[in-house]
Amino acid sequence: xxxxxxxxxxxxxxxxxxxxxxxxxxxxxxxxxxxxxxxxxxxxxxxxxxxxxxxxxxxxxxxxxxxxxxxxxxxxxxxxxxxxxxxxxxxxxxxxxxxxxxxxxxxxxxxxxxx
Amino acid sequence: xxxxxxxxxxxxxxxxxxxxxxxxxxxxxxxxxxxxxxxxxxxxxxxxxxxxxxxxxxxxxxxxxxxxxxxxxxxxxxxxxxxxxxxxxxxxxxxxxxxxxxxxxxxxxxxxxxxx
Numbered sequence: 001x002x003x004x005x006x007x008x009x010x011x012x013x014x015x016x017x018x019x020x021x022x023x024x025x026x027x028x029x030x031x032x033x034x035x036x037x038x039x040x041x042x043x044x045x046x047x048x049x050x051x052x053x054x055x056x057x058x059x060x061x062x063x064x065x066x067x068x069x070x071x072x073x074x075x076x077x078x079x080x081x082x083x084x085x086x087x088x089x090x091x092x093x094x095x096x097x098x099x100x101x102x103x104x105x106x107x108x109x110x111x112x113x114x115x
Numbered sequence: 116x117x118x119x120x121x122x123x124x125x126x127x128x129x130x131x132x133x134x135x136x137x138x139x140x141x142x143x144x145x146x147x148x149x150x151x152x153x154x155x156x157x158x159x160x161x162x163x164x165x166x167x168x169x170x171x172x173x174x175x176x177x178x179x180x181x182x183x184x185x186x187x188x189x190x191x192x193x194x195x196x197x198x199x200x201x202x203x204x205x206x207x208x209x210x211x212x213x214x215x216x217x218x219x220x221x222x223x224x225x226x227x228x229x230x231x
Contacts, residue, residue, distance in 0.1 A: 034219065043119070043205055043222035044158070089158065093218070100146045100170040100211055102160035103220055 003027045004092050006106035014114050019077040021109050023090030026071065031094035034103065035064060035075045038087045047088075048075070077111075085113045118142050119223040121206045127229045128196060135192045136226045138206030146170075147189035148220065149181060150205040158205070164189055165211050196230045203227050 005024045013019045021035075031052045036044035050057040050064045050073065057064050063076045077084055087110050091103040121138040128134050140147060148171075149161040163171040167183040178194045193200060206223040 032218070036222075041225070043207075043224045046219050046221065049219060087156075100163040100165040100209075102148050102150075102163045102171055104160075105158040107155070107157055 001026075002106075003030075004090055004104050004106040006088075006090050006109050008109050009107070010110040010112065012112045012114060013080050015082060016079045019075075019080045019084065019111055019113070021075040021077075021088050021090075021111065023073045023075075023106055024071060025073075025092050027092070027104075028071070029094055030092035030104075032092070033064070033066060033073050034091045034093070035062075036089040036091060036105075037084075038089060038108070044089055052094075080111075080113045082113050082115060085111060087111070117224075119206055119208055119221050121204075121223040121226050123226060124224060125227045125229075127231060130196055130198060130230055132196050133192070133194045134196060134228070135190055136204055136206075136228070137188070137190045138223060139188050140206075140208040140221070141187065142208055142221060144208040144210050144221075145186050146209050146211045146218075147183065147186070148207040148209075149189065149191050150207060150222075152203040152205065152225070154202070161204075162189075162191075193228075198230050201228055201230045 034049040035047040038044045066073045087108040089108045090106040119140045146165045148163045152158045162181045164183045180192045183189045203225045207220045209218045209220040212218040
C-alpha cells in the first residue's frame with residue numbers, strides 16, 4: 001500500500017517555463033517532507049524540504065507547497081533549466097516517530113526540460 | 116571527499132554466493148540506512164541504525180545482515196543470493212533528531228547488484 005504517491009511518471013516542460021511536480025500522501029503521521037533529485041547511475045540528492053507546520057518553503061528556483069488538509073504537496077521549479085532534467089522523488093518522514101525513521105518514497109516523476 | 120561512499124558500485128555474482136557491500140559516511144551523522152531500489156524503481160527502506168543499534172528492520176529476509184562496527188560505517192552482507200536480490204542498494208545517513216524536527220538524509224551513489 002503506497003503511502004506516498006506520485007501519479008505522473010513523467011512530465012515534459014519547456015525551458016524557461018514553470019515545472020510543477022505533485023505528490024500525495026495518505027499517512028497523517030508524516031511530519032516532514034522532502035524532495036530528492038536523481039540522475040541516472042547516481043544516488044538521490046536532497047533538494048528541498050518542508051515541515052508539516054509550514055505551508056511553503058522556498059530556496060532559489062525551488063518552492064515546495066504543502067496542503068495538509070488535502071495531504072498534497074508540490075514542487076515548483078521556475079524557471080526550468082535543462083540541468084533540471086532528472087527523476088524527482090517525493091519523500092515523507094514520521095510514520096513511526098523517532099529520529100531514525102527513514103523516509104517513505106514515492107515512485108518518482110521523470111522531468112524532461114525541452115529546449 | 117564523498118560524504119556517503121559505498122563499494123562496490125557494480126557487482127555481478129552467481130546465485131547462492133555470499134556478498135557484502137560496504138558503506139562509510141564522513142558527515143559525523145549517528146544514523147545510517149540501507150535502501151533498496153527494485154526493478155520498478157521503487158526506493159524502499161531496509162534497515163536503519165542509530166549509534167550502531169538496529170532501529171528499523173523492514174521485514175527483510177534473514178539472508179540480509181547489516182553490521183555497524185561504528186557509527187560511521189554500515190555494511191550489508193547478503194547470504195545465498197537469489198535472482199530477486201538484483202537491485203540497486205543505497206546507503207544513506209542522517210543526524211538523529213526528534214519528531215517534528217527535520218532531518219535530511221544523504222545518500223550514497225548506489226551499488227548495482229546483479230545476480231545471475
